[in-house]
Amino acid sequence: MDHDLDALLGFAPDFDAPIPYMARTRAYYAAIGYTTPYRWAHHLAAPFTPLAKTLTESVVAIVTTAAPFQPDKGDQGPGAPYNGSAKFYQVYSGDTAHDHDLRISHIGYDRAHTTATDANTWFPLPALRRAAAAGRIGRVAPRFHGAPTNRSHRVTVETDAPEMLARLRADGVDAAILVPNCPVCHQTCALTARHLEANGIPTVLMGCAKDIVEHAAVPRFLFSDFPLGNSAGKPHDVASQDATLDHALRLLETAAGPQTTMQSPLRWTQDGMWKLDYLNLEQIGAEELARRRAEFDRQKELARPNRPARAA
Numbered sequence: 001m002d003h004d005l006d007a008l009l010g011f012a013p014d015f016d017a018p019i020p021y022m023a024r025t026r027a028y029y030a031a032i033g034y035t036t037p038y039r040w041a042h043h044l045a046a047p048f049t050p051l052a053k054t055l056t057e058s059v060v061a062i063v064t065t066a067a068p069f070q071p072d073k074g075d076q077g078p079g080a081p082y083n084g085s086a087k088f089y090q091v092y093s094g095d096t097a098h099d100h101d102l103r104i105s106h107i108g109y110d111r112a113h114t115t116a117t118d119a120n121t122w123f124p125l126p127a128l129r130r131a132a133a134a135g136r137i138g139r140v141a142p143r144f145h146g147a148p149t150n151r152s153h154r155v156t157v158e159t160d161a162p163e164m165l166a167r168l169r170a171d172g173v174d175a176a177i178l179v180p181n182c183p184v185c186h187q188t189c190a191l192t193a194r195h196l197e198a199n200g201i202p203t204v205l206m207g208c209a210k211d212i213v214e215h216a217a218v219p220r221f222l223f224s225d226f227p228l229g230n231s232a233g234k235p236h237d238v239a240s241q242d243a244t245l246d247h248a249l250r251l252l253e254t255a256a257g258p259q260t261t262m263q264s265p266l267r268w269t270q271d272g273m274w275k276l277d278y279l280n281l282e283q284i285g286a287e288e289l290a291r292r293r294a295e296f297d298r299q300k301e302l303a304r305p306n307r308p309a310r311a312a
Contacts, residue, residue, distance in 0.1 A: 016272035018210040018225060021183045021279075028279040032293035041153050041187050043217035047198035048258035051175060053138070055253055058174035060131075061141035063164065063192060065149050065185040066102035066123050068092070076105040078117040082295075085302040091163045092146040096125060100144075107149055107182035109229030113274045118235035122181050124206075127232065127245040136249060141171045147178070147192055149185045156188055161195035168201055175202045175252055177245075179231050183209055190216035197258075204248045206231045210261070220255045222248045224264040227274060233266075240266060 006013070026037050051058065069076055073086045086106040094100050102123045104116055120126055125144060131137050145167055150156045168176060176196055178189040186209040193203040197219045204220040207213050208228050213221050224231060224244060233241030244264060251262045268274060277283060284292075 013272070015276055017275075018223070019275050019278055020211055021186075021209045022211050022215065024279040024281075025183055027281055028284075031281055031284075032289050032296065038151070039153075040212060041191055041216040043194070046217040046219050046258035047194055048219045048255075049197050049200050049202045051202050051252060053174055055137050055175070055249055056135060057138045059139055059141050059172055060128060060137045060249075061168055061171060061173040061176045062096075062123070062125060062128060062144040063147050063176055063178040063189065064102060064123050064144060065107065065147055065180050065182070065188060066104050066119070067106050067146065068094070069101040069103050076103045079111065079115045080105040081111075082106075082108060083302075084300060085305075087149070088146065089148050089150070091148065091160055091167065093143040093167055094146075096129075096140050096142060096144050100125070102146075104181050104229055107185055109181050110227030110274075110278055112277050113227040113268075114229050114235065116229060120238075120241050121230045121232050121235045122179060124177070124179060124232035124241060124245050127238075127241045128177070130242060131245060131249065136246070138174070141168075141173050143167070143171055147185075147188055149182060149188050151184055153187075153191065156191045157195065160188075161192045164192055165196055165199050165201070168196065173201060175204070177248055178203060178205045180205070180207050180209070181229050181231065183212055183228070186212040187216055189213075190218045193218045202252060204252045206244065206248050214259070214261060217259055219258045219260070220251045221259075221261045222251050222264060223261055224266065226266075226268045228278070230268075234268070 022040050067088050074083050076086050083105040128140050132140050178193050180186040180189040186207050189205050190213050193205050196203050205218050206222045208226050210223045233244040247264050
């Protein structure tokens with residue numbers, strides 16, 4: 001039997017590989033009635049800016065796709081269904097000297113395998129503060145910045161990424177850590193990282209959607225093979241969160257050139273079975289697909305009032 005040979009050779013099962021997010025999302029949206037396939041950003045090369053200082057002398061910033069909690073926008077708590085009304089469409093900033101209530105109900109994280117009970121898995125400000133206190137980095141930048149999850153490549157490249165660059169420059173940032181959550185978040189952060197790097201700010205992207213990030217081509221990518229929404233480590237596991245950040249910092253220091261991917265050695269589960277579920281049409285019936293199409297349309301309408309005329 002092949003599986004006996006696999007066991008003898010120490011091979012992993014075929015399904016225990018990074019989830020093909022681009023293929024699954026394309027097939028999924030076609031199945032619920034969206035016949036025009038989405039075009040994922042694709043580059044064959046990436047810009048690269050080496051660190052100008054050692055990390056112990058560097059000011060390091062966080063770029064996040066999480067949204068500030070808005071009490072008037074419905075359920076945004078742990079396990080909340082997708083909430084389009086909580087989306088944001090313009091770059092925002094926050095003071096890193098204070099704690100912030102940032103949430104991910106507005107995006108498509110993996111709700112089957114993580115419940116969003118620990119913001120430290122998508123917003124690693126506490127871990128970055130610990131790194132600064134330990135002397136691993138010079139200091140945390142005075143502000144963190146929110147990047148809108150925008151399906152429009154043009155808006156991200158021509159509007160949001162330049163705005164992000166201007167804010168990071170104003171803060172005297174020496175390096176930026178970008179932390180996406182959903183599939184489109186990974187594309188947004190990849191395009192933003194490319195723009196920052198092309199304009200002199202070294203970056204590292206901490207993410208879970210390997211195919212999307214590598215398709216867009218980024219300078220440095222720390223890949224955690226975790227469910228979406230856990231780019232900064234496992235929930236309620238400080239050691240995992242600190243280790244994930246340290247891997248990203250080491251990648252900032254050691255990458256010899258662009259398109260350098262480092263995979264975290266941490267595992268979500270030993271069997272990897274969770275990878276079979278996300279937007280997998282083999283596990284979703286026709287009735288459920290129809291329900292999801294109706295819900296998707298409803299959420300688009302809920303998000304519409306927040307959307308400026310320029311957003312797509």
